[in-house]
Amino acid sequence: MNTITLTVLGSTGSIGSNTLDVVSRHPERFRIFALTASSQVEAMLDQCRAFAPRYAVMSRPDAAQALAQRVKAEGLAVEVLAGEEALCEVSAHADVQVVMAAIVGAAGLAPSLAAARAGKRLLLANKEAIVVGGSMFMQAVREGGGVLLPIDSEHSAVFQSLPEDPSTWSHRVNKIILTASGGPFRTRDPKTLSQVTPQEACAHPNWSMGRKISVDSATMMNKALEVIEAHHLFALAPEQIEVVIHPQSVIHSMVEFRDRSVVAQLGTPDMRVPIAYGLSWPERIESGAQGLDFPTLKALTFESPNPERFPGLGLAWQALAGPLGTTAVLNAANEVAVAAFLDRGMRFDRIHAVNEQTLAAVLPKVTGGVDELMALDADARRVAESCVSQWVR
Ligand code: NAD
Ligand code: MG
Numbered sequence: 182m183n184t185i186t187l188t189v190l191g192s193t194g195s196i197g198s199n200t201l202d203v204v205s206r207h208p209e210r211f212r213i214f215a216l217t218a219s220s221q222v223e224a225m226l227d228q229c230r231a232f233a234p235r236y237a238v239m240s241r242p243d244a245a246q247a248l249a250q251r252v253k254a255e256g257l258a259v260e261v262l263a264g265e266e267a268l269c270e271v272s273a274h275a276d277v278q279v280v281m282a283a284i285v286g287a288a289g290l291a292p293s294l295a296a297a298r299a300g301k302r303l304l305l306a307n308k309e310a311i312v313v314g315g316s317m318f319m320q321a322v323r324e325g326g327g328v329l330l331p332i333d334s335e336h337s338a339v340f341q342s343l344p345e346d347p348s349t350w351s352h353r354v355n356k357i358i359l360t361a362s363g364g365p366f367r368t369r370d371p372k373t374l375s376q377v378t379p380q381e382a383c384a385h386p387n388w389s390m391g392r393k394i395s396v397d398s399a400t401m402m403n404k405a406l407e408v409i410e411a412h413h414l415f416a417l418a419p420e421q422i423e424v425v426i427h428p429q430s431v432i433h434s435m436v437e438f439r440d441r442s443v444v445a446q447l448g449t450p451d452m453r454v455p456i457a458y459g460l461s462w463p464e465r466i467e468s469g470a471q472g473l474d475f476p477t478l479k480a481l482t483f484e485s486p487n488p489e490r491f492p493g494l495g496l497a498w499q500a501l502a503g504p505l506g507t508t509a510v511l512n513a514a515n516e517v518a519v520a521a522f523l524d525r526g527m528r529f530d531r532i533h534a535v536n537e538q539t540l541a542a543v544l545p546k547v548t549g550g551v552d553e554l555m556a557l558d559a560d561a562r563r564v565a566e567s568c569v570s571q572w573v574r
Contacts, residue, residue, distance in 0.1 A: 191307070192283070194391050200460075205232075215238060220243075226255075249261040280292075282304065290555075317551060332456060336411060350415060365382065365386060366399055377399070379522065406512065504544065514538075527573045
């Protein structure tokens with residue numbers, strides 16, 4: 182078996198460390214080419230000791246400097262690089278075959294795009310990259326000649342439920358049904374959402390994840406981003422995408438075909454399953470996850486999302502109906518709003534207000550080039566910032 186070389190973007194995060202967990206179960210199959218993070222020097226040093234990558238990239242120069250000193254002191258054979266350009270280099274490098282895109286936010290767009298353009302097998306966890314990049318991103322994948330495999334559990338479930346030949350999808354598929362756990366506030370009185378603390382919002386009942394996606398799950402903006410992601414990944418019309426709350430997180434999503442037959446993918450809520458599938462596709466390898474134990478499973482239940490409790494979900498279809506670039510505006514607003522909630526004490530229910538106000542204030546006029554989209558992202562962040570400043574300093 183030939184060894185597969187892998188770059189993990191965002192290796193110190195939740196998806197990144199789960200990826201390295203799967204990789205460590207198959208030392209004969211994978212070799213780490215590069216690891217990247219923003220500022221977590223200690224975690225990166227541990228990963229360099231364990232996986233001996235050729236490169237370690239820290240997007241923050243001060244962190245890169247600190248890591249370089251530690252790497253030198255320990256005599257590790259790792260070259261430390263800094264900045265966004267280096268992220269793109271280790272994603273597009275000729276010696277890399279597979280890139281796991283697990284940076285959080287639009288910051289992951291450039292390196293993910295670099296991997297797509299270079300024709301790598303791109304394992305996409307970083308949903309914000311596709312929400313911002315949209316059809317331009319999908320075109321880069323096609324032109325690069327590589328493959329894009331979804332890592333988001335819902336999209337992996339849909340991908341696993343679809344026929345292998347993508348050219349059959351448009352005439353066979355009626356719709357897809359994305360499941361949502363409903364997060365920590367599924368049954369909370371909507372009137373009390375103004376008092377939610379960051380700790381409560383990050384305490385997800387079924388999944389352990391990074392802070393930003395945890396807050397997105399609590400607002401259901403995560404599902405809104407996933408609707409946009411599904412629209413691009415599977416070339417479906419927005420009205421062919423449905424969301425249903427399924428609190429047990431056993432069914433990870435479903436496909437309804439023309440004849441009304443529904444195919445679903447099930448499993449324990451463990452991100453190592455979609456990660457292992459992306460790493461080994463079309464083969465299957467050991468992931469480390471527990472199997473489902475059907476006799477002990479409780480009932481599988483379903484409900485509609487309550488728009489009063491989760492007003493953000495509808496913004497997905499609103500943004501998809503808007504001019505090109507509107508989903509990038511929504512994403513930028515949400516990133517600013519979530520950061521203001523987590524780090525600056527902005528009220529939880531104001532996240533939606535920031536998103537709505539920014540969407541209303543920024544009318545994108547773009548043709549879809551990456552520079553234009555990044556400029557639009559910056560504009561939307563400025564507008565969202567001024568919304569936030571009504572409430573916090
Ligand atoms: P996380 O916060 O745990 O990790 C993020 C990683 O990205 C870290 O390594 C961090 O150092 C790096 N990073 C952060 N900001 C950066 C920047 N500006 N430039 C370069 N690197 C930066 O996040 P996560 O939960 O692992 O999520 C990563 C992505 O995967 C997100 O887009 C998220 O929506 C998606 N995702 C996560 C899960 C999950 O279970 N955690 C599930 C599905 C999808
Ligand atoms: Mg998901």
